[in-house]
Amino acid sequence: MTSKPELVVFDMDGVLVDVHSSWAWVHEHFGTNNEDSLKAFMDGKIDDLDFMKKDIKLWKRTNRYISRDDIVEILKDVPLIDGFQNCIPVLSERYETAIISGGLKPLAEYIGKSYFDMIMANDLKEKNGRLTGEGILEVELKNKGKAFDRLLSEMNFEEKETVAIGNSHIDAPMLKKAGTGIAFNPADKKVKEASDIIIEEKDLSLLLDFL
Numbered sequence: 001m002t003s004k005p006e007l008v009v010f011d012m013d014g015v016l017v018d019v020h021s022s023w024a025w026v027h028e029h030f031g032t033n034n035e036d037s038l039k040a041f042m043d044g045k046i047d048d049l050d051f052m053k054k055d056i057k058l059w060k061r062t063n064r065y066i067s068r069d070d071i072v073e074i075l076k077d078v079p080l081i082d083g084f085q086n087c088i089p090v091l092s093e094r095y096e097t098a099i100i101s102g103g104l105k106p107l108a109e110y111i112g113k114s115y116f117d118m119i120m121a122n123d124l125k126e127k128n129g130r131l132t133g134e135g136i137l138e139v140e141l142k143n144k145g146k147a148f149d150r151l152l153s154e155m156n157f158e159e160k161e162t163v164a165i166g167n168s169h170i171d172a173p174m175l176k177k178a179g180t181g182i183a184f185n186p187a188d189k190k191v192k193e194a195s196d197i198i199i200e201e202k203d204l205s206l207l208l209d210f211l
């Protein structure tokens with residue numbers, strides 16, 4: 001640890017929950033998939049909001065009356081990562097804690113509202129009890145460092161006072177900025193290169209050895 005941490009920031013998908021993507025979880029439920037739009041997004045042909053719009057459109061095609069609560073119900077079955085219950089209540093007593101996720105805010109709120117002081121994730125716009133088809137962008141997938149900067153300024157912390165935990169290259173910018181970056185359950189080489197500590201084993205309670 002470079003200095004005593006005060007704020008611990010978590011990615012969600014692959015770190016707090018045992019799925020690679022909460023968006024993909026909902027697609028699996030509906031029997032849809034977002035491979036085409038994912039590719040278009042990765043190739044820079046569409047932006048975050050268009051990407052979300054395309055995803056939601058596929059869900060609405062199977063049920064045009066779908067609500068945000070319906071999505072919450074689907075997401076309630078997402079498994080927590082091993083060790084969540086041993087680790088997160090303890091850390092949320094010791095530190096300020098936050099989630100920064102490009103995943104679905106309804107899931108982040110469902111698993112995190114009792115523990116985390118702040119949650120930044122991407123949400124679904126609703127009107128009159130139905131999804132409108134638009135997303136609400138809080139975390140740009142290719143720019144997590146920007147969300148991290150905003151979180152720090154809103155919560156009034158400096159980078160050196162933070163620990164950030166992530167599992168993929170998408171998290172690399174925030175892991176580099178954080179006082180201490182931890183690659184947990186790492187999915188690729190980039191996330192490891194961006195980190196000071198690497199935890200290969202998918203057990204969140206191992207964090208307690210460091211925090």
Ligand SMILES: [Mg+2]
Pocket residue numbers: 011012013014015020166167168
């Ligand atoms: Mg992740």
